[in-house]
Amino acid sequence: MLSAGLPEGAMPKLERPGPLRERVYEALLELITTRALRPGQHLVESELAQHLGVSRQPVREALQRLNTDGWVDLRPAQGAFVHEPTEEEADQLLTVRTLLEAEAARLAAAHADADGVAELEKLCSRGEAAVGGAEVEKVVEANAAFHARVMALAGNTVLAELARQVDRRVRWYYTPVARQRGAQSWIEHRELIAAVKAGDEQGAAAVMRKHTEHTRRSYHERERG
Amino acid sequence: MLSAGLPEGAMPKLERPGPLRERVYEALLELITTRALRPGQHLVESELAQHLGVSRQPVREALQRLNTDGWVDLRPAQGAFVHEPTEEEADQLLTVRTLLEAEAARLAAAHADADGVAELEKLCSRGEAAVGGAEVEKVVEANAAFHARVMALAGNTVLAELARQVDRRVRWYYTPVARQRGAQSWIEHRELIAAVKAGDEQGAAAVMRKHTEHTRRSYHERERG
DNA sequence: TGCTGGGCTATTGAATACAGTTTACGGAGT
DNA sequence: ACTCCGTAAACTGTATTCAATAGCCCAGCA
Known part of the structure; x- marks a missing residue:
């Protein structure tokens, strides 16, 4: 067993990249908070996907979470727009x-x-x-x-x-x-x-x-x- | 122009089904709140999809939102489980x-x-x-x-x-x-x-x-x- | 008998392909 | 010159396909 008194930090913790959607989420959030993506801007899934080097799928999921968290507005059949604070x-x-x-x-x-x-x-x-x-x-x-x-x-x-x-x-x-x-x-x-x-x-x-x-x-x- | 003083309720409002993910979200939420899906239960995407008559994709998106809202726990590479209230x-x-x-x-x-x-x-x-x-x-x-x-x-x-x-x-x-x-x-x-x-x-x-x-x-x- | 190891299956994660809708542009008619 | 309609492009929404990972069972061995 591994549990033979090993200190917690002993294992290299092996870097798991984690779910891709999470990383995309963080990346987009970073871009929004730093104003690289500006309020009102139209976020096109394919562009973001290509820019980040992933497929549209993780981008979609990240955008949806950003939507529920109030960072972007997701207009039906029209896409995501960076939320404009009033x-x-x-x-x-x-x-x-x-x-x-x-x-x-x-x-x-x-x-x-x-x-x-x-x-x-x-x-x-x-x-x-x-x-x-x-x-x-x-x-x-x-x-x-x-x-x-x-x-x-x-x-x-x-x-x-x-x-x-x-x-x-x-x-x-x-x-x-x-x-x-x-x-x-x-x-x-x-x-x-x-x-x-x-x-x-x-x-x-x-x-x-x-x-x-x-x-x-x-x-x-x-x-x- | 349509704006010629028409009352708001005049237009039939034409029933738009709305995004499929929303309906799936509501459906799953209903199933959870009514205890049809019980706490701790493992939710398999393909089963839900087949049961609801849609593809896995909308189900995935609904599950993710349910996760951020605290209704299900989404364990990586293992799937969704109905949250167990303590x-x-x-x-x-x-x-x-x-x-x-x-x-x-x-x-x-x-x-x-x-x-x-x-x-x-x-x-x-x-x-x-x-x-x-x-x-x-x-x-x-x-x-x-x-x-x-x-x-x-x-x-x-x-x-x-x-x-x-x-x-x-x-x-x-x-x-x-x-x-x-x-x-x-x-x-x-x-x-x-x-x-x-x-x-x-x-x-x-x-x-x-x-x-x-x-x-x-x-x-x-x-x-x- | 208990443990270790390999392979198999089931299920998720990601990518690609297809269909439906909205918007924008352009030409014809008034 | 302006409006209206038709068409086309772009993008989202949904489905399908492929790849990777975790869990499980069973055989082999100490």
């Missing part, structure tokens, strides 16, 4: 995000142990360091990691799944204006950690609500500029 | 549902006009009538319609979409125990309408939270029996 929808997304994140913070405050808090503090330090340097990418990534960790501490996989989708779309809308909020954001993160540490459910939820509302406001302010 | 997951779903419905109630209270309130009252009356008769199906349907209407009044499509998915799954878990809560549920609905009518956001959210928490409790009580 002001209203962005606002709705941010509202939902606030809701989900606040609940996650509350649950995290209720369940988190010392280890979890330590994890958050480490991520927070990393984020603050990234703010020091001017690498926008790093900051955004650190921010996502922090929020994901809070969500994990909440221990509700259904909630986490919804938040994951919403967050990714929010980030899509929000990335162009992300550079604005830097240091302030991480101060609020520290406040959140304190509330979680104290097991203060109401406080944690309130802090997170305030936090996400701030990002929402900065989004709208950017719009006017 | 206690923990049911609880998490109910938590999220409470969250989404409460927010919807709050937004509905903020935005609803007289027409909207009238709609709710009509649906409520219909529901109460259904409780009078002993048709469980009717009651469940009326309940769903009522909640959907509240969600519509909230005017947040993102929230509505998430709630739609969560609600459907909750109903799947919950249907076997639905007969328990009958009259009480609609009393609470009346309370909700009153709060919405008064534009009391906090009150509406609180009522809805209490309401969904009650259904959650009755779920757990059933478990013990």
Whole structure:
């Protein structure tokens, strides 16, 4: 048997390419989030297939999943179009995000142990360091990691799944204006950690609500500029 | 031009069957929710295709969407299995549902006009009538319609979409125990309408939270029996 | 008797082929 | 000059075919 006390990482993990549709999905998502495929653009299956070096089949399946996730609009007998974000929808997304994140913070405050808090503090330090340097990418990534960790501490996989989708779309809308909020954001993160540490459910939820509302406001302010 | 003041309903709307994958999706969802396909069961593409009189392709696409929606688990190179609901997951779903419905109630209270309130009252009356008769199906349907209407009044499509998915799954878990809560549920609905009518956001959210928490409790009580 | 190994079958994953629909272009008629 | 109709091209929707992989049974051996 292989189970004879072998450490988990001992096996080379042999790189399985995974289902092709998944890779196509990720590839297209990357192209959309990076604006290489622009909102409103008509996505022709055969072109994408040829461009990616695969058949139409995986492309179709990827497009359908992108459709259910709200990234593309799939008009019958006409094909896929990259979704065009509207002001209203962005606002709705941010509202939902606030809701989900606040609940996650509350649950995290209720369940988190010392280890979890330590994890958050480490991520927070990393984020603050990234703010020091001017690498926008790093900051955004650190921010996502922090929020994901809070969500994990909440221990509700259904909630986490919804938040994951919403967050990714929010980030899509929000990335162009992300550079604005830097240091302030991480101060609020520290406040959140304190509330979680104290097991203060109401406080944690309130802090997170305030936090996400701030990002929402900065989004709208950017719009006017 | 057709736009010469024609009423919307004038055109026969000509029955378009819609994409085949959609129909297959609905058909499979029906089979799952009615327990014709039981949790854990292995779904073989070719069997389903033959049974439905279509090719494997639409079945594949439907299964993938069912997978992303949490109805089936799609194990690589092995196929689709009907998802097996766990206690923990049911609880998490109910938590999220409470969250989404409460927010919807709050937004509905903020935005609803007289027409909207009238709609709710009509649906409520219909529901109460259904409780009078002993048709469980009717009651469940009326309940769903009522909640959907509240969600519509909230005017947040993102929230509505998430709630739609969560609600459907909750109903799947919950249907076997639905007969328990009958009259009480609609009393609470009346309370909700009153709060919405008064534009009391906090009150509406609180009522809805209490309401969904009650259904959650009755779920757990059933478990013990 | 229990275990290992090979080959077989069933089922998914991907590619190709075919049919139906929508859109766009162009010419003829008013 | 403008509109209407017919035709053609392009693309999606569906079916069919081919390839690869996981599971299973049985023979062979310690």
